[in-house]
Structure formats: C-alpha cells, structure tokens
Amino acid sequence: MFRDASSEASARGSGWARWRVAGRLARRQARRSLGSSILIVLLIALPVAGLATAATLATSQIPTPEQYLDSQLGKTQTRLTIVSGPDPSLRQAPVDPSWWSVDVDSETVDPTHAVEDPLDDVVPLLPAGTPTLRIDAATVFMKTTAGVASVSALVGPAGDPAFVGRYDVVQGHAPSNEHEVLVTQSALDDIGAVIGGDLQLRNPDRTFTITGIVDIVDQLDSTRTVVLPDAEPGELLGQAAWYLPDDALTWEQIQQLNTQGVTALSRTVALNPPITGTEMDAAQLVNPWSILSGVLIGGSIVAAFVAYQIALLAGAAFSVSARRQQRALAMTASVGATKKDLRRIMVLQGLVLGGLGAALGIVLGLAGSWAAMRLLDDGNRTVYWSYAPLPWLLAAIAALAVVVGTASALLPARSAAKVDVLAMLRGARRPQRAKRSRPIWSIVLIIAGVAITAVSVAGILWVRASADGGDPIRSDDIRAISPQIGIFAGPILAQIGVIVGGHWLLTQLSRPISRVGLAPRLAVRDAAANGTRSAAALGSIGAAVMLGTFIVGALSLTVGTQAHGYTPPAPLGSLFVEVYGTGEEPPSDARVQRAEGIVQAQSPASVAILRSPVSAYEVPEGDRADAEVALAVPGKPVRCTGDENGSIDDACGHLLDLTQGLYVTTADSLPALLGRSPSGQEIRTFRDGGALVFDNELLSPDGKSRIGFWNAEQAFENGGPAAWNEGDNVQMGEGAVLELTPPEHIETLPAVLVKTPDQYRYTTLISEETAADLGIETSQVSFVAAFDEPADEQMVEAINGASGIDAGISAQAVTGPPSPVLGILLVLGATGILMLGTSAIVLGLARIDGAADDATLAAVGATPGLRRGISFWQGLIIALLGSLTGAAAGLLPIWGLIAASPYMYAEDIPWWAIAAIAVGLPLLVAAANALTSRRRPVVTRRTAIA
Numbered sequence: 001m002f003r004d005a006s007s008e009a010s011a012r013g014s015g016w017a018r019w020r021v022a023g024r025l026a027r028r029q030a031r032r033s034l035g036s037s038i039l040i041v042l043l044i045a046l047p048v049a050g051l052a053t054a055a056t057l058a059t060s061q062i063p064t065p066e067q068y069l070d071s072q073l074g075k076t077q078t079r080l081t082i083v084s085g086p087d088p089s090l091r092q093a094p095v096d097p098s099w100w101s102v103d104v105d106s107e108t109v110d111p112t113h114a115v116e117d118p119l120d121d122v123v124p125l126l127p128a129g130t131p132t133l134r135i136d137a138a139t140v141f142m143k144t145t146a147g148v149a150s151v152s153a154l155v156g157p158a159g160d161p162a163f164v165g166r167y168d169v170v171q172g173h174a175p176s177n178e179h180e181v182l183v184t185q186s187a188l189d190d191i192g193a194v195i196g197g198d199l200q201l202r203n204p205d206r207t208f209t210i211t212g213i214v215d216i217v218d219q220l221d222s223t224r225t226v227v228l229p230d231a232e233p234g235e236l237l238g239q240a241a242w243y244l245p246d247d248a249l250t251w252e253q254i255q256q257l258n259t260q261g262v263t264a265l266s267r268t269v270a271l272n273p274p275i276t277g278t279e280m281d282a283a284q285l286v287n288p289w290s291i292l293s294g295v296l297i298g299g300s301i302v303a304a305f306v307a308y309q310i311a312l313l314a315g316a317a318f319s320v321s322a323r324r325q326q327r328a329l330a331m332t333a334s335v336g337a338t339k340k341d342l343r344r345i346m347v348l349q350g351l352v353l354g355g356l357g358a359a360l361g362i363v364l365g366l367a368g369s370w371a372a373m374r375l376l377d378d379g380n381r382t383v384y385w386s387y388a389p390l391p392w393l394l395a396a397i398a399a400l401a402v403v404v405g406t407a408s409a410l411l412p413a414r415s416a417a418k419v420d421v422l423a424m425l426r427g428a429r430r431p432q433r434a435k436r437s438r439p440i441w442s443i444v445l446i447i448a449g450v451a452i453t454a455v456s457v458a459g460i461l462w463v464r465a466s467a468d469g470g471d472p473i474r475s476d477d478i479r480a481i482s483p484q485i486g487i488f489a490g491p492i493l494a495q496i497g498v499i500v501g502g503h504w505l506l507t508q509l510s511r512p513i514s515r516v517g518l519a520p521r522l523a524v525r526d527a528a529a530n531g532t533r534s535a536a537a538l539g540s541i542g543a544a545v546m547l548g549t550f551i552v553g554a555l556s557l558t559v560g561t562q563a564h565g566y567t568p569p570a571p572l573g574s575l576f577v578e579v580y581g582t583g584e585e586p587p588s589d590a591r592v593q594r595a596e597g598i599v600q601a602q603s604p605a606s607v608a609i610l611r612s613p614v615s616a617y618e619v620p621e622g623d624r625a626d627a628e629v630a631l632a633v634p635g636k637p638v639r640c641t642g643d644e645n646g647s648i649d650d651a652c653g654h655l656l657d658l659t660q661g662l663y664v665t666t667a668d669s670l671p672a673l674l675g676r677s678p679s680g681q682e683i684r685t686f687r688d689g690g691a692l693v694f695d696n697e698l699l700s701p702d703g704k705s706r707i708g709f710w711n712a713e714q715a716f717e718n719g720g721p722a723a724w725n726e727g728d729n730v731q732m733g734e735g736a737v738l739e740l741t742p743p744e745h746i747e748t749l750p751a752v753l754v755k756t757p758d759q760y761r762y763t764t765l766i767s768e769e770t771a772a773d774l775g776i777e778t779s780q781v782s783f784v785a786a787f788d789e790p791a792d793e794q795m796v797e798a799i800n801g802a803s804g805i806d807a808g809i810s811a812q813a814v815t816g817p818p819s820p821v822l823g824i825l826l827v828l829g830a831t832g833i834l835m836l837g838t839s840a841i842v843l844g845l846a847r848i849d850g851a852a853d854d855a856t857l858a859a860v861g862a863t864p865g866l867r868r869g870i871s872f873w874q875g876l877i878i879a880l881l882g883s884l885t886g887a888a889a890g891l892l893p894i895w896g897l898i899a900a901s902p903y904m905y906a907e908d909i910p911w912w913a914i915a916a917i918a919v920g921l922p923l924l925v926a927a928a929n930a931l932t933s934r935r936r937p938v939v940t941r942r943t944a945i946a
Helices: 002-012 014-032 034-059 065-073 185-191 251-258 267-271 289-324 326-334 339-375 391-408 410-417 421-425 437-468 478-500 502-514 518-529 531-564 589-600 621-626 650-659 667-674 680-687 712-718 768-774 793-803 821-849 851-859 864-900 911-931
Strands: 078-082 133-143 148-155 167-172 180-183 198-202 206-216 225-228 241-244 262-266 575-579 606-613 628-632 639-641 662-665 691-693 704-711 722-725 737-740 745-753 764-767 778-786 809-813
Touching: 034 289, 034 339, 034 391, 065 078, 065 262, 065 267, 133 185, 133 225, 148 793, 180 185, 185 206, 206 225, 251 262, 262 267, 289 391, 289 531, 339 391, 437 478, 437 502, 437 864, 478 531, 478 864, 502 518, 502 531, 502 864, 518 864, 531 821, 531 864, 531 911, 575 589, 575 793, 589 606, 589 778, 589 793, 589 809, 606 628, 606 667, 606 768, 621 712, 628 650, 628 662, 628 712, 639 650, 650 737, 662 667, 662 768, 667 680, 667 764, 667 778, 680 691, 680 745, 680 764, 691 704, 704 712, 704 764, 764 768, 793 809, 821 911, 864 911
Parallel strands: 148 225, 180 206, 662 764, 691 745
Antiparallel strands: 078 241, 078 262, 133 148, 133 198, 133 241, 167 206, 180 225, 198 206, 575 778, 575 809, 606 662, 606 778, 628 704, 639 737, 691 764, 704 745, 722 737
16 A cells, blocks of 8 residues: 555655555544544534634624614714813813813812813704704612512603614504603513503602513613603703714814813714824724733633643543554554654544544534523623624634644654554553653652742732832732742642653552452553553543632632621621611601511511611711710720821721621510520620620620710711821821720620621620610611511512602611622532543543453453443542542642632631532542443453553
C-alpha cells in the first residue's frame, strides 16, 4: 500500500501521497473503532455546544442602534425630559441625554450660574403646533383579590400607535376616554378580572374599565403596571417625558433646549452624532464591546478549562483507540509505513474526529441557544434583543475544538509510532508502569501550590494593613494584584501536582485496596495498569470538583457576608407592622387598637407589641431643654475615626446601631419577638425589671445592661447622642472622631443575653413597668405577628386593604436576605452532570479497553455479580480519588478568602454540599456504573499479556 504510494510519488510527490493514504487509513480506523470514535466526537461536541450556546446568548444581548432606539422611543422621533432649571452652560451627550453637566466653580463646586427652578412644561419651547405625547410615572394603590397593593403606573396615552415597540397593546384595544385603562397581564391576574372588567384604585377611590393588556418592552412579565389617563398630583413620582411623534430634533435645536434645562434623545442625532469636542463624545448609543469584552475574557477562562478537560479525556480515548488499533498499525508498518506515517494516521484521526465534534457542537449550540432564549424569556425584551449568533466567534470556538482534538492525538500518536511490530502483530501489550520521577514532581507541585496560597493570603493582609499605616497600596499596583492571582493559582498548581502523581498514587493504593475483596482488587489493578486513562480521569474529575467546590464556597461566603450585614426588623417569616403618629405626636390609642385588630384578623400564632422611646426629634422644641432621651449604652467606649469620605469602621458603626435598639414591650410579646418561647431565666429577668439583651457588645463587664439618658436639646444639636470632634473640626472628615457624648446619667439593670439566629432591629428589651419606673416615654408603635407559615405579600395587601391608605399603618413581610441554597443546588447539579459525564466517558473507555478482560473473567467462571462489583469499584476508585483531591484543591482558595477577609467566616460554608460533591457524587457514579455494566460478555479471542 505505502510502496504503491511511493512509486506514485515520483510523479506527484511522495509527501502528498503519504498524507492522502494516511488520511484514508485514519477514516477507516475511525469507522472500525466506532464506539471510541463516537465517544471522542461527543466528548468534543458537548463542551463546544456549551460554549456556542453561551456565546450566542451573550451576543443576542447586543442590540442594533435601531433596536435600542425603538425600545426607548417606539415609533416616535424624539424624547424630551426636564433635568434642571434653565442654565446657559448645560450640555448633554448627543447619544445619551442622561449624561449632562453644567459649569461649576472649581473650588466650591457650586454651579457657576444662578440656580433657577425647573420648568413645568416643554411645549412652550417648541414651535407652535408641534404634536407631543406626554408620559408621566406614578405610584398608585390598586385593589387586588387579597387586599390593596402599591403598583407602578404610566400616566398618558401609552396605548397610542406611536409607542409601538415601547408600549405594545397585545390584547384588547387602547383606551378611548378618561374612564378606560390598560394593565399588564400580571396586574390583571392580581385584580382577578378580565378585559372589560373594573380596576379600582384607592386614595382617591376611582374606578376604570380595563380595555386591554399592555406589554412594556423593558419590564418583566411579573411586574404589575397600569396605564392611566390622568393622575392626582400627589401620585406623580417619576420624571415626565414628552415624545415628538413626527419631529426628530437637530443637534442645534437640542443645544438650545439644553439651556432651558431640557435634554433630548433624537433618533436622527443618535444615529449620526456630532463631534462636540468634550468628554461626552465618549458616550455610545450601543457599545457592543461592553458585552463582548466580558464574553471574550470570561469565555477564554471557560474555554481554557474546557480545552483542558477535552485534552485529558480525548487523549485517554485516543490512547485506548491506539491500543485497539495496534494490530492494524503493525500490519501497516510491516508493509513499509514509517514512524511518521503511523503518527500521521493517529493525528489525522484527531483532526477528523475533532472536526466532526466541532461541527456537531456548533449545531447543538445554535439549537440550544434558541431553546434557552425561549426558556429564559421573562418578558423583558431588552435582555435578548434578537437571535444573533456571531459567525466569527462560533468559528473561533470550532477552530479551538479542532486544534484541541488534533493535539489530544499527538501523544498517543507518538506512542503508537514506537512499535514492536512482532509484539503488536501477536496482540501482546504490557501494563503501564509509573515513572519514578512522578511522585517527586507531584509532591513538589502540591507543596508549591499550598505555599503560594499561604504567601498570597499574607500578601493580601499586608496590603490591607498598609492602608492603616499611612502608605496605602493602590488597587492597580502589582503588589496588590499578585496576591489576588496567587490565591487562585496556588490551588490550580496543587491540582496539577495531583494529576502528575495520579498514576503513582493508584499503584500505591492498589495493595491496601486489594485486601478488601476480589472485585476491588481487580478494579484497582486495572486502573493502575492503564495509567494514561486513569490519570486523565483523576485530573478531569478533580478539575470539575475543584471548580464546583470553590463556587459553592464562594457563593456561600458572599451570601453569608450579606446576611451578617442585614438586620431584619423581626424574626424571618413574621409580619412587621408599624403604626405612625402625626408630626411630633405619637399614634393615638385608637389607631394602635385598630392596627392590632387588623393584625389579629390575619390569625397569627402570636402577636407582639413594640414601643420605641421618644427620640430627640420627637420632643417639641420648647421642651427639649428639660427633656431626656434614652438609649442603650454599649459595654465599651464608642470611638470611631472617620476617613476622608466620612466613612467609619464597620465594627464601630455596629456599636452605634446597637444603641438605637432599645424597645419597650410586654411579657406576652416575647414568643413572637424571640421566634420561640422564652426560657425561664429570660422571663424571670424580664418580669423582675431586667433587660433582655440581644448582643454581647451591650453588656457591661459585670454582665449588666446600661440605659443612658441624654439631654434632648444636646442630642438634637448633635444629631444624636454621638458627636464629631477633634481632627480638623470637619464633620465626618478625615481625622475627625465620632464618639458618644457622656449621658446625663446611666441606669443599670440586670440582664440576660438572648441568642437568636439573626440580629433584629431591637437589641435591648425592657418591660412597660420597667420603662415607667425609669421615666422613659414612648412614641412609635410596631407589631410583630408570628405565623405557622411564613408571612407573604398577600397578607401585606390584606392589611393595606383593611387599614386604608394614609391611615398611618405600614406592613411588611420579613423575608431576609436571599438564601444560597438554590445556587448551591444548581452548582451541585452542574458539577454532578459534569462528573457523571466525565466518569461515563472514562468508564466507557475502560469497558471498551477491557472487553477482552471481561470475556476472560466470564470464561473462567466469574459471576455477573462479581463483574458488576468490578464496575462499581472501578467507578468508585477513580471518582472518589479525583473528587477528594479536587475538593481539597477547591477549599484552598476558600481558606484564603476567609483568612484574608474580616467579613467571611468558615461557619458560612455548607459542609453538607462539600460532602455531597466529594463523597456523594462518587458513590452515585459508582452505582450508575454498576447498574449499567454489561451482563453478557462479548466473547473474543484473548491474547496473553507479554
């Protein structure tokens, strides 16, 4: 075959002939090894499909200039808004009216020109007879099936055909008179009506007929909005906008309007912006690189991870394929093929299969992105503007897949070229042995990775300490950037060390595991005898688990940081209702009783009443000199140093917040306030005139609670009991010190520290009798209602409906910060899919590679149970070892983040999720491998291993 090609080469060149023959043989071998070929194609296609899907979803978020203008203007030509009083120096960016400025004094930063009141209307500034459409924003109270809800409203002719593309009437028709309205689908559902039904507003009470459903281009389907013909003056909260249906203003006309405090978005100017010679020329109508840059940066990181996974697993697959082709390769060598020819055959297989995988992946990615856009559609049409795959980006992804697929075949091709023709013709093969240098390099890399992480943490702490040492390091300084890189580079290096020593580690584990039983002995020996395949599996599974572990940990730490800084008004799941007075007057007893009756109507399990002490602002001006205000006193002095921005240390600010948490309540209220029944000590201390303290910082060294009393006039002048002093006498400036001014006197009470899951608005509770004895007057009143099931917005709407608007009663369901559980479950699912997919590929290769061994076992009497046991242990050994090493590597940067951040805590890490990734998923992989194992062996001729 190759000799014929050599004779033919005299006319056409031997190089081309040999490549052509090698290509033909590569195609034939790929067809003969159909199972492993399909595996390799899928291995390449699936990651490519994921990258293509993500890339297409991202590029579909980039609008064309025309699409963006339609979303802002509909079919109109210009939008005008009033942003300031008349100022001859006001100027705006041609394509972005929200970017505007006026001349200011360089020293005082005050406007150069006199500040005037904004205009009320832009119509007088336009040529007489210019058609305009005005749209205002408002907030109204709408009657729902549950009660009364606050919803957003558009006021004006939003149903006009000129607004198609911005406000679309999708059902029914636009209003034709002042008694008709449009609503969104969500609002219609909450009203419980149909088109032609009534919409009832509260305060003022008005009734409208619903004529249709409006779809707002940049609004979620879940947002409740109504379109009103007019509104009460007090309802208008947003900025008015005037639209010109027919007139696209020129740049000169816009500049004239700017001097009157009016900015404009003109379709003509935005599509052909002038050069103004200012920094505002940097504004762009549509900036595709704002998304593409993120896609390229983030995509490059993901592509590197994907390429790494493909290279490991495809390389293992090609190694298995090469061993199965050893007889065919030997025959090819026996008829004159050189080592270069054998390498060409294997490399061209990689090229062919890589190309097929890339093509299939792109097709799947295009279909997947199209389906994902429809699944992710939430009604906001400014997220995915259109289905817009970017050809050059998809071509780059496909090219990467072809390159990686071809590169994955290089090492197996090199090994295949080192043939012993006679040994290969008789089918003999030797088990792979671990190189002696591998464990040394593995240990060196692991130690280096851990050391880099530790040094990086120390570097981050040093950079932070420099901020307090008078010579802060800039965030863009290499000394600040390097530790941040190192905290992630170290774990990756450690994981590479595990991969390098993976084969050696398996050989070391083979002896102790062999003692467990026959099935684990055969499984671990198979893994150790096929080091290329096993090490690739360890690396691939370890990388997936490392990424999953880090994401779970980082997500939990981030949410935990938010939770630590969040102070709910009451226990999560409760209903918090505030009752207000009028002006300086506290709420009347009648209003308080009415509010309590409304809360009780919701059938709560328990209800608590909270009364806050009178603040300095609530004391009448003439009485402040003789009045006192009471607050809790922290157990240690409060002294906060301000920076140049007026910011203070979070810990010091926390102490100041604690002082505001003194509240008066009753013994019957404690279950709802604590979220549980009070203990015997808590109820005795409370009834005997003591205090319940919710933070250890409020306890004095002897374990007492201290209530401080300040002169109301002094507190009013200072803006509270704390005052700025020292420094440059600049309030909240650099060098200024914020500290509690000494109170007039302090009362000490016995106290008990209360443990609750969260820090609530109230930090110190005393009884009404204790407050009366101390002379503490109360003002504002709140109710906390506890339920068997968490309170929801329907309860809030019911209270709004029962109390009436402007009745001085406000309700909220206490929901707390977002929970990381859903995100963790998604990461677990993604990691599980990645691990199952990786394991399925690797274990599938093991089955293909070990078909002859399986037949031999069956021939010597191995039961189906034993063969399934071998499959189970094959999956468990590889998946468990890979996941444990990956989880350890993933926890390294998490440890670094905790050590380097004062706001992150190890207790926020969901160890159950880490255990599920590191142990639960490998058990699932092992079980799946056992259940899908082949029951009937493929009878084949077995050749002894030489």
